[in-house]
Amino acid sequence: MWRHIASNALTFLVVLCFLVGGGLIWAQNEYGAEGPLDAAICLEVPRGSTMSRVSDRLVEQQAISSGMLFRLGADYTDKTQDLKAGSFLVPERASMAEIVEIVTRGGASTCGTEVVYRIGVNAASVEVRELDPATGRFVEIAKFDPAAEAVPEEYRAVRQENDTRYRVALAEGVTSYQVVAELGQVDALEGAVELTPAEGSLAPDSYEISPGDTRADLISRMQRAQELILSEAWANRADGLPLASPEEALILASIVEKETGVAEERPQVASVFINRLNRNMRLQTDPTVIYGITNGEGVLGRGLRQSELRAATPYNTYVIEGLPPTPIANPGRAAIEAALNPAETDFVFFVADGTGGHAFAETLDEHNANVARWRQIEAERAGQ
Structure with missing residues (x-):
C-alpha cells in the first residue's frame, strides 16, 4: 500500500513539475510575444507612478493581455525599480518585454507635447506641438513670436505639465548676437549670458533643455559641440x-x-x-x-x-x-x-x-x- 502511495505521489510531483515548467515556458513566450496593439499609442507615466499603475493603464489601452504577467516579467528581469517618468511612444504590436524596456531605459520622452524655441536667421518663433502616435509626426498646436506680448493659452497650459519636452533649435547661419538675444526670450531658461560668444563658435543644432537650465550652460554646450565638429573636420x-x-x-x-x-x-x-x-x-x-x-x-x-x-x-x-x-x-x-x-x-x-x-x-x-x-x-x- 505504501509503495502504491509513494508511486502516486512521485507521479503527482512529476506532473506538477511538467505543469510548472510548461507554465513558465508559456509565460516567457507570452511576455515576449507580439502584443495586441493595433496602432501606436502615447503612454504617459506620471512622476511617482508604479509598475502596477502602468500595467493597469496598458490594460485599459489594450496594449497588453495581462497586467499580472507584465508586472511579473518586470520583476523577473529586475526592472521594476527602473521605471521612468515621461511620455513614451509604444509602437503597434509591441510585446510586454519591449514595453518594459521602453518605460525603464531612461532618456528623453519619446512622445507627447514639446515646445521648440526656434532661432532663425530672419526671425525667431516658439512652437507648441504634439506627436501623433499613429503617424509618428508632430502636429502644431500653437506658434508665436517670443517677443509678442500675447502668449497663446496653449503655451501656458503645456508649461504647467510635468512631461512637456523643451528644445532650442539653432538654424545654420545665425550670428552669436542673435543667439544671445533670442535665448533671452526663452522663459524656460534662467540666468544671463555675460559676454557674446565668439562668432562661429556655436554649433547650429537642436538642443534638449529642461526648465531651470541656465543660458550660460546651454551656450557652453553649443561651443563644445562646435569645437568637436571643427576638430573632426580639420583632422579629415x-x-x-x-x-x-x-x-x-x-x-x-x-x-x-x-x-x-x-x-x-x-x-x-x-x-x-x-x-x-x-x-x-x-x-x-x-x-x-x-x-x-x-x-x-x-x-x-x-x-x-x-x-x-x-x-x-x-x-x-x-x-x-x-x-x-x-x-x-x-x-x-x-x-x-x-x-x-x-x-x-x-x-x-x-x-x-x-x-x-x-x-x-x-x-x-x-x-x-x-x-x-x-x-x-x-x-x-x-x-x-
Whole structure:
C-alpha cells in the first residue's frame, strides 16, 4: 500500500513539475510575444507612478493581455525599480518585454507635447506641438513670436505639465548676437549670458533643455559641440588647402553658409573661394560686407550701396585680400565639411540662377553671360 502511495505521489510531483515548467515556458513566450496593439499609442507615466499603475493603464489601452504577467516579467528581469517618468511612444504590436524596456531605459520622452524655441536667421518663433502616435509626426498646436506680448493659452497650459519636452533649435547661419538675444526670450531658461560668444563658435543644432537650465550652460554646450565638429573636420581635411588653421576654416565655412541655402551646392561654393584664395583673387562676397555693416546684430534689409562696396573695412572682401578677420555667422557641420573638403572644380565665379541656386563659371565671359541671364530673370519678375 505504501509503495502504491509513494508511486502516486512521485507521479503527482512529476506532473506538477511538467505543469510548472510548461507554465513558465508559456509565460516567457507570452511576455515576449507580439502584443495586441493595433496602432501606436502615447503612454504617459506620471512622476511617482508604479509598475502596477502602468500595467493597469496598458490594460485599459489594450496594449497588453495581462497586467499580472507584465508586472511579473518586470520583476523577473529586475526592472521594476527602473521605471521612468515621461511620455513614451509604444509602437503597434509591441510585446510586454519591449514595453518594459521602453518605460525603464531612461532618456528623453519619446512622445507627447514639446515646445521648440526656434532661432532663425530672419526671425525667431516658439512652437507648441504634439506627436501623433499613429503617424509618428508632430502636429502644431500653437506658434508665436517670443517677443509678442500675447502668449497663446496653449503655451501656458503645456508649461504647467510635468512631461512637456523643451528644445532650442539653432538654424545654420545665425550670428552669436542673435543667439544671445533670442535665448533671452526663452522663459524656460534662467540666468544671463555675460559676454557674446565668439562668432562661429556655436554649433547650429537642436538642443534638449529642461526648465531651470541656465543660458550660460546651454551656450557652453553649443561651443563644445562646435569645437568637436571643427576638430573632426580639420583632422579629415583635404590636402593642399590654402587655410592655415581651424579658425580660418571656420571663417570660410561661415561664408559658404551665408552664400547658399542649397545644401548640395556647398562643396561647389567652397571650391570657388578655395580657387580664388589659391589664385590670390579677392573673395568678393556680399555677406562679408553686410556683416561689416550690421556687426551680425540684424538683417540689413536692403541692397548694398556702391559706397559700401568700395569702403575699406576689415570685412569688405571686394577691397581686402584673403579672408575677413572673423567668421560672419555660425556655420553648420555641412558647411564646415564643405570648406575643408570642397568639390574639385575650376570655378571662380557664381551668380544666382533664378531657381534658388547658382550658376557657376570658370571664366569671366561665362560669368558675364550668367549675370546677364540673372538680370533678365530679375527684370521679368519685376514686370509681373
